Amino acid sequence: MRFLRHHRIQVTLAVALAFILATPFSAVLLAWLPWSVVALCLAAAAYAWWVRDRADAWLAVSLAAIFVVGRLYFNAVDGPTFTLRAAALTAYFMLHEVLLIGPWSRFSPRVREWIKHRRHLGVTAFLLALLHANIVFNLYFGLDVVAMWQAVFTFFGTTALFIMAVLAVTSWDWFQKHVPWKTWAVVHAAVFIVYLIEIWIVTGIWKLAGDVPAWTYPAFATFIVFWVLVAPWGFAPRLFKVLNGWKQLHVLVYVAYASVVLHVYFGRAQVQGPWAEWTVLGLFALVLGSHTAGWVRNWNEQGAWSVVRSASDGWTDVCAISDLQPGEGRRVDVNGFPIALFLHEGRVLAFFGYCAHQKGPLWQGKIVQGFLTCPWHGWQYSVKDGKGPEGLHDQVPFYETKVEGGRVFVRVEKGKECKGYGCGACSCRA
Structure with missing residues (x-):
């Protein structure tokens, strides 16, 4: 029965991902986007309630309420623009919840109870961020990757999205229980290599455009040093007496968060x-x-x-x-x-x-x-x-x-x- 339930959850996530990934390519979905998100959240809430997962049900209902109230209040804004903003803001604050639960749980037993829901919040934040990124990729950049990365702040946004995608995919308990340490080391190294390739490509794009902001170099250096420090193949064996590959990978959420801060600060906050x-x-x-x-x-x-x-x-x-x-x-x-x-x-x-x-x-x-x-x-x-x-x-x-x-x-x-x-x-x- 547990496997069946696990399979159903996978199907639910697959439907959500299919909806989000198809959104930029469908004029119908774009036109009705806010209410489509509400319908998807309510369907997820109904399913969660059916399998007696009350926390996830309330999370889905809360998301639906945010989109309903926001849409009614900001009714002058077109649907896609409202959705990309609502998804971005919700994901941004939800990521802060994920990061604050850990340290606050050391001081409050009530907060400690939320640790079991932390991964659910993280995966939800990733799905909302993915929805935001897909709409922006279509409306503002015409599905052109080079044009998107010419804007410096968007690269840090895609960096955060890339890392959060890896963490979301590996968040299942099965991965923690069955994937051996050496495999985690390989995954960690592969993700790191992909990130280095992305840096090499994007700096080349910026140089061709004649604009490489000086602050990006210390940012890249900090991320790379942190990555090597926590990697199973890096300095982690010297820093920790006991290693756990899953946790060594998931501390990269701090690189994702720092990238989000840079993305929001230089992309939107300075304008506001x-x-x-x-x-x-x-x-x-x-x-x-x-x-x-x-x-x-x-x-x-x-x-x-x-x-x-x-x-x-x-x-x-x-x-x-x-x-x-x-x-x-x-x-x-x-x-x-x-x-x-x-x-x-x-x-x-x-x-x-x-x-x-x-x-x-x-x-x-x-x-x-x-x-x-x-x-x-x-x-x-x-x-x-x-x-x-x-x-x-x-x-x-x-x-x-x-x-x-x-x-x-x-x-x-x-x-x-x-x-x-x-x-x-x-x-x-x-």
């Missing part, structure tokens, strides 16, 4: 005036400041966890054995860090509290056929050692426990480090 410029710069500062605060918080948490690991015997009293019920998880905290406890077949099991996938709350999960199953996306961890099913590289920290005097003790061994990724409780920094 100071208020638009300050809005773009203010949102950029918000994202940068939020990530800085999140990194500082993570750094402090790593230090606190090291103190726990360096204790003389590492045993911590966490709860009474009577507090645990068979089949039901319970969250306990060791020096502020969440641990998921389960009473299973007479044994007390202790896992790190958050799933390695998207930080799902494992204490809310269920043990099924010898595996703790995350309630968010179904990722599994063995009750023997915290590892995923055979053939998969999933893993969360798994701790030793004992019961004395009716009390449950959890041992965080001295110097113990996570062998998995994304746990947030060790030096892997994944």
